[in-house]
Amino acid sequence: MVEAFKAFDADNDGFITTSELGGLLASLGHNTSEQDVRAMMQQGDTNRDGLLGIEEFLEMSTKDMELGGLANCLRSAFETLNGDGEESVTAEELFEVLRNLGAELSWESCKDIIASVDGDGDGVVSFEDFKLIVNSLL
Numbered sequence: 684m685v686e687a688f689k690a691f692d693a694d695n696d697g698f699i700t701t702s703e704l705g706g707l708l709a710s711l712g713h714n715t716s717e718q719d720v721r722a723m724m725q726q727g728d729t730n731r732d733g734l735l736g737i738e739e740f741l742e743m744s745t746k747d748m749e750l751g752g753l754a755n756c757l758r759s760a761f762e763t764l765n766g767d768g769e770e771s772v773t774a775e776e777l778f779e780v781l782r783n784l785g786a787e788l789s790w791e792s793c794k795d796i797i798a799s800v801d802g803d804g805d806g807v808v809s810f811e812d813f814k815l816i817v818n819s820l821l
Contacts, residue, residue: 688740688741691703693707705720726743727740727742764813774790774796774798775793778793800812
């Protein structure tokens with residue numbers, strides 16, 4: 684999802700504008716009217732600044748997902764990982780913390796969660812990126 688945000692953020696300023704959203708949708712072959720693009724922006728722009736920040740984008744992209752207990756498991760893991768002073772989170776750390784909390788999330792699921800925000804593919808995400816994902820799911 685973070686990579687999708689970066690793709691929409693053509694000028695790399697940390698925000699998605701209406702024109703960036705419309706341009707990327709068009710490049711993907713979607714015939715979306717200007718009115719529809721504006722409506723999408725208004726729906727996601729919770730702070731009403733005319734832009735979509737990463738948190739707004741993640742919230743908009745995940746709000747209709749059926750997550751069951753995943754969000755609560757990740758929140759518990761987040762709170763536990765937050766206390767260790769680390770600057771990054773690995774799939775191993777996430778799996779171990781969730782296992783210790785009694786959550787039944789597989790190793791593969793933990794790898795997928797970390798990979799979803801691992802922009803450079805090194806298997807590690809910053810704690811701030813992990814926090815963004817957790818907050819967007821709640």
